[in-house]
Amino acid sequence: MAGDSFGTLFRFTSFGESHGPALGCVVEGTPPGVPLDVAAIQRALDRRKPGQSRFTTQRREDDAVEILSGVYEGLTTGTPIAFLIRNTDQRSHDYAAIAQRFRPGHADYTYWQKYGLRDPRGGGRSSARETAARVAAGALAEQVLRHLLGTGFLVRGALVEMGGVAIDRARWDWGETVRNPFFAPDAAIVPQWETLLDGVRKDGSSVGAVIEVEALGVPAGLGEPVYDRLDADLAKALMSINAVKGVEIGAGFASARLRGEQNADEMEPDGQGGVRFCSNNAGGILGGISSGQPVVARLAVKPTSSLLIPRHSVDTAGQPVEVVTKGRHDPCVGIRAVPVAEAMVSVCLLDHLLRFRGQCGARALPR
């Protein structure tokens, strides 16, 4: 209710600023008895952490996670699991120049309007650094989902467009996403994006991106009509990620250009007593409830608002100023948003799995 929590039965509450002592989150509602693989959570954080290639911010953070509660002898106990990540590479002096200036495209002006004051160091709470907490919660959620649903459950994301240059879906290979610094599922796009991003960095500019996330092995029945629909909650989850300006499910905006007979995914018996869908324009969600097909979402990430190119703005005294952002930052925040998007999808799905189990029992669940 107060804004820093996500989820209902499975819920995490995050805290921390970019340049404060630490960030983290408290996760409530984890089912008990799940073996916790702490190393896997750290690996998820490592995928998101900065400084891993020349294409992301050069801030150096280990993002080493400490688990403070909720685990006993390697198993979740059902009580809150708190994650703590210390900040170690704050350089607050980088931000002194912009403490009294509102960086265009940033949250500086709106935080100041809302709260009457703000922590200017690295964007304070509005920094994407907060997303480390999401990744920790998401990695936990994914482990629980695999425990409950079996290894057929999987959430994975990819960058499908950067700076207006889209991948070729015919070349899609999920295996590629771990072999390049862009989470690109298309090996051939990598050199193009490298060149593009090197130019962007040289210009002191930035670019946007589009991310696609899919979840496999999601049982049918998740999602609460009519407001807490699975797609509505996914839209909220993904739109809450820093710099995201659009979300679509399945065919998304393209579905608005299809005829009804093209768009409606036909069904046929799967020969094993179940149903097979002939297409997935719905992105695995019908009437707000999962259908058993892969859940597919895409999100648009705007270009980083931190720029070396001067922009017109005003200061807190209302005077016109030019703003240049010299702090370390990502030329394309969309890249590191891929593991964040995966995390939010995992959290959403686990929350809805528990809600489904609560209201409806275990009807459709594998176990």
Next chain:
Amino acid sequence: MAGDSFGTLFRFTSFGESHGPALGCVVEGTPPGVPLDVAAIQRALDRRKPGQSRFTTQRREDDAVEILSGVYEGLTTGTPIAFLIRNTDQRSHDYAAIAQRFRPGHADYTYWQKYGLRDPRGGGRSSARETAARVAAGALAEQVLRHLLGTGFLVRGALVEMGGVAIDRARWDWGETVRNPFFAPDAAIVPQWETLLDGVRKDGSSVGAVIEVEALGVPAGLGEPVYDRLDADLAKALMSINAVKGVEIGAGFASARLRGEQNADEMEPDGQGGVRFCSNNAGGILGGISSGQPVVARLAVKPTSSLLIPRHSVDTAGQPVEVVTKGRHDPCVGIRAVPVAEAMVSVCLLDHLLRFRGQCGARALPR
């Protein structure tokens, strides 16, 4: 938490099925002392109600609203306001043929998977008929917002694309939206869409649409970082509307194709101690908080899944069947979704206004 409510401090809980005795909602958290214009709420419902042109479903419902509580001597009392709308034109026999069949693209299959049974009459709870409750709550919210913020506050929506045919934004005229059955802001598109939709109806097919909604006079400061952001809550609100598959804020997906210096909305002094933005790619929201600019959102509505063109499906026994939907329905549900989208935006904004006032006091508010 249970899925049929939207909002926090200002919240409504809806009930009702397409062919049950009634639908409606209970609205909690209305500020006290607001003069309630019941006729205006009825007019809002009339904008959404079916059967107003040959381009919407021919079901005849007056959608006459009765207010059961929360108002005394014409003023809101602060206690729950319950809206009741009786269903009067149910023809349940229309749906007997599809009671055991899953209509492709509909929620039939997923409700059955989730609940183990379903009310097949007109789609039951999954019918867009539920959106009448949203419109009543939204019309109430808009009245309260205008009472609190002054007449500068305004929410309005338009259909900007139908069946892949977009309006010409250069001809945009909000005044047109009340003069045609499509809520089109472009008079010249109307005959094209009429022809298009007549053809679609003749074919027994359907088309999708794109809606744009904007809110003017929204004060800066609304939205709770980092999860209950205004844009995140708008995304949820709009994605929860039946048949919506995509939501974007401001430049949305297009922002992913802009450079940082193009996308970041520059600011300058407005000459009156405030700030003027030079563009609005952000759609009035920065860091999840309103900036004082117009809040702009777009949503993609898929084509109606009810079709006279036969589609392959399965029945509850797992057998292959052909499905044709003979019940009355809209060939383009996007049209009547315009007032629904406006309503959801109003509810979101009022909820966040009250939350802002709760945490921060009245710092930036006009009154």
Next chain:
Amino acid sequence: MAGDSFGTLFRFTSFGESHGPALGCVVEGTPPGVPLDVAAIQRALDRRKPGQSRFTTQRREDDAVEILSGVYEGLTTGTPIAFLIRNTDQRSHDYAAIAQRFRPGHADYTYWQKYGLRDPRGGGRSSARETAARVAAGALAEQVLRHLLGTGFLVRGALVEMGGVAIDRARWDWGETVRNPFFAPDAAIVPQWETLLDGVRKDGSSVGAVIEVEALGVPAGLGEPVYDRLDADLAKALMSINAVKGVEIGAGFASARLRGEQNADEMEPDGQGGVRFCSNNAGGILGGISSGQPVVARLAVKPTSSLLIPRHSVDTAGQPVEVVTKGRHDPCVGIRAVPVAEAMVSVCLLDHLLRFRGQCGARALPR
């Protein structure tokens, strides 16, 4: 969040004023497929309804309930169930005299302070008439609980003290509670209470009461540490009933006078692989979680604040006035609070059962 709802996964939202057109509630989260016995819900309402003996208010209300949604072919569908009860015997003129006066002990003054205006007719929203909505929701909850847990589940309440005259627990007979107008479990107390209450009515006075409620067949494991404990939620549920000023669980305040070795309920094997408790000072709840023993709660109900004996007060202009309440009312609101307390306990238990099932699966549940 807005105050008129109770519960989380199973939640009801109530509406309605004492002298408005109607009252009722919307219940979200009912498990699907439960046969709904509408007559049983009506019977529960009849137990609470006014005018059944000379010991309750003489207002005549049938409290006939209409179900507007959420049921199809006699089974719950999992979608919201809306209950509507029309008011039929409002006599608002009775209350004109007190519209500008604050009745001592009533909510008149605090509603006026909070909202700046109030509906004076019969107390408006603060009237105990609202509790009819609770009874409908509770009767539904009890049916669902018996469906899920079996017929061993039972919630029942009794009046154990009125006007300072307590029953003799040695004579406790649950069967008696349906044979007298007081829900007294002790036949011998009935004539005493009749005499007492006749005198009270003659004096234009009122008396308080103590209610005891117990739930049998509650599985172990319900309740969420550490804030949403079962006892904490029961305390909230019962304290939210009009005129309740105290709640205790198990031995309650008496446990504060026991030594640890007297208070701690010893356990022994029950011979069937389970556990038997040797006493129940805990009232069936340990650490906020049900133990499988009967859940026992007591609540103190203050005397009705509506009196024919003049009381000093002030009016809305701040002038001293004498207040006499001539409207119809109960000389002991505690009597009719018995079915209300039962209802709130049922709602609490079902909500926690669903939450337990959500987080922990069905470990300890009978089915």
Next chain:
Amino acid sequence: MAGDSFGTLFRFTSFGESHGPALGCVVEGTPPGVPLDVAAIQRALDRRKPGQSRFTTQRREDDAVEILSGVYEGLTTGTPIAFLIRNTDQRSHDYAAIAQRFRPGHADYTYWQKYGLRDPRGGGRSSARETAARVAAGALAEQVLRHLLGTGFLVRGALVEMGGVAIDRARWDWGETVRNPFFAPDAAIVPQWETLLDGVRKDGSSVGAVIEVEALGVPAGLGEPVYDRLDADLAKALMSINAVKGVEIGAGFASARLRGEQNADEMEPDGQGGVRFCSNNAGGILGGISSGQPVVARLAVKPTSSLLIPRHSVDTAGQPVEVVTKGRHDPCVGIRAVPVAEAMVSVCLLDHLLRFRGQCGARALPR
């Protein structure tokens, strides 16, 4: 929703086990711009911390609090404030003997039933050690309340009964509560309680207690009818404290023995345009809403269940066992519950103040 959070607009989420690495909480919704007195928070924790007299557990914990976020240059920023308290004096070997045994009166059995496993070290999550997190959140809430309401606002608590020996209310002196280890407001009771408690410790037994808390300077208007009443939320808040078995507001259970004319607090003009109440049987709350009078609550704390006197129980294999609890513990947990009760009252009041301000604006507030 998941159980480890309390509050709505102002909410804290706690984490941590008795013998885990740390405990703490994340507080959301703190109003911005409030000067934070960290030393005062530490002092509040020191009042609750163990080992301060021979009458509490001999565990030695500094309970030194670290603030991880939400504060910038000494002011609250409106973003989450995370409190971290490291555990330093765990002696887990003390608990090995009871890992497979259910201590009577403890949560051992119910946690095991609920979760299927439990952390036996010091009671794990069910330990009253968790209440340190509440005290930190409460001390913050109290500071905010004094900032918003002025220094007339005050929450204070006292032990009014221990082991069945009650204070003499005629001797009540709030000043005494800081001069003895019992928070007793009656100097003359202290030697009696010392003797009592020395005997209890020698016996390996324990005793219960009754606490009274009052809040002064609470404006009228706080509390949401009809479920989130101020008294209902206080009842939940206080009943959620470990070992509490009863809560009453104002005259509480005694009001059930009064006549209506005795119980209803008469009002008269206060000579300054306001209202003066002639008594406070209501405990400052009418119809669930604060009246402006002191808010008064009492809570019953059962005797500590940890005993050196052997008790019958069973083990996890269902076999009969004798249980003796050798770990360090308080002979009367009621003593250290006094600052915890104060903390919960502060949190409740701030949450309701923000909710009131959200829905109703600032009508009745001092500023």
